[in-house]
Amino acid sequence: MRRAKSLKPLVGATRCARIEYEHRAFFRNAAKLFPKPTVPRIVLIAIVDKAGRGGTRKVEEAFEAVERRYAEEGLRLRSPVSAEIVSMPIMGASKSLRDRHTLFVSVRAVQSGTLDGLVAHEMGHMLRTEAHHASHDPDVYRKMGREVRIPRAAEGAFSGAFNHIQDIYADDLAFLVFASDGGDRAYRFFAGWIDGNAEMRGQDRWQNVGLAVTNGFALGNLVRHRLIRTDDPLWDRARAFDREAGFTAVDSFAEFFANLPNDPSAETFLLQVRTLAGLMTKAAET
Ligand SMILES: [Zn+2]
Secondary structure, three states: OOOOOOOOOOOOOOOEEEEOOOOHHHHHHHHHHOOOOOOOOOOEEEEEEOOOOOOHHHHHHHHHHHHHHHHHOOOOOOOOEEEEEEOOOOOEEEEEOOOOEEEEEEHHHHHOOOHHHHHHHHHHHHHHHHOOOHHHOHHHHHHHHHHOOOOHHHHHHHHHHHHHHHHHHHHHHHHHHHOOOOOOHHHHHHHHHHHHHHOOOOOOHHHHHHHHHHHHHHHHHHHHOOOOOOOOHHHHHHHHHHHHHOOOOHHHHHHHHHOOOOOOOHHHHHHHHHHHHHHHHHHHHO
């Protein structure tokens, strides 16, 4: 399966993309270039405003607030982070190398009121990477590339779907720090995705399946954190998308994301990935 290697938006209103690197030689050399830091007290080491639209102070404040909230939960990054404010069509992205992370924040995210949510989410990816969680482990990606077979036409949809699996595990951490106030912020955020996807439905079967997976991710994530009821009207809007596209899949996708095991072994994780690929293929072949 292809990994997201660029900042191009994936199928659906993806808020984030992970940029994965697996160059072993680079890691070997990087160990020499970047000796292990002595647990830095300030994790954010630089903010570069590449878009020239300002906002470095805002990013710094959001980062430090999120970092403090994570610390209260006993979660701390070991490696330093540099941040870049860039013009891009998605809200944000992050990249993790052996001894450092880069956080990419879009101009839109800086201007929106969701900056702390984005930072919490991206930091969730970084924490999962440092913890070698199966969903963020390059060894597991390599196995997946060998073992999980998907049709060529499905690569874009599947790449987006895999990002959503990683997003679930990033959000399991992020929700601890930004959605614990009992408000409906996460609900409104994900409802916006489902409504936006309704307008993106097209003729391409796999693209529509990819959008339905995004809807299932949005619902499943809310179910996972007990932020949506079974009779919420959002379900009907997501099922209407399926109906118009000619398949019935969103409930199975939502159930999949809601029930992903917290800390799976590599084998269990690969089994989950195969399960999602199977659900998607079934929807595409309906
Ligand atoms: Zn993400």
